[in-house]
Amino acid sequence: MPRRRRDPRFPGEPWDPGLQPERTALSWQRTILAMAVGAMVLSATAVRLDQPVLTVLAALVGVMVLVPAIFRSPDGGMPSHGRLRSWSFLVRLAGLVMALAVLGVAVTVVSLIDMTA
Template sequence: MNAPRDPGLQPERTELSWRRTLLSLAVAALVSVRVLPPVLGDWTVLTGLLGVLLAAVLGLLARRRHALVDAVFRGRAPATAMPGGALLLGVALLTTAGAALGLLAAVLPHAR
């Protein structure tokens, strides 16, 4: 028989960690709206706002992931309902795209 789930604060810490990560991504996207247009052009405003939107979508996915994991741990859902790595992949892609734009902004003025 499986031991009951530890009622500690680990699930709440994990959810707060996801919130902090996604808030950081949203803030970085908003900063890019202010910093990148003079260097790379006005189209970067759209990419920054898209980054904020994607951070919000990933936030919703993080809440859904937390609810699924909680349901599995409490025995209300089968273990096969555990979420995969889509959330982590989304955060990695958003971070990589932001880093690429930042590097482009840093290198482009020196290339002239």
């Protein structure tokens, strides 16, 4: 008779000791890489539009994404008390996604204004 899995509501041992934490960590690394590439593309676009302020802001978002990721990347694991260790990292990354989106809209608006002028 096969052994039953433990109930995930009991914190005695991890309910998925397999590769899920590694997959989660890898997915966040891909997100960070995509954010860095997006910031570089946005910065290059702002350079082509001759917008130094937007160029610097986009490059700053790229640096703000990479520096925390280099020093402490999320590992995707859950400690025994059940609280996600990387919550502050994920909140910071979500804020940077929003900042990059706002900068993208700003570059688009500047581009449209330059086209009409």
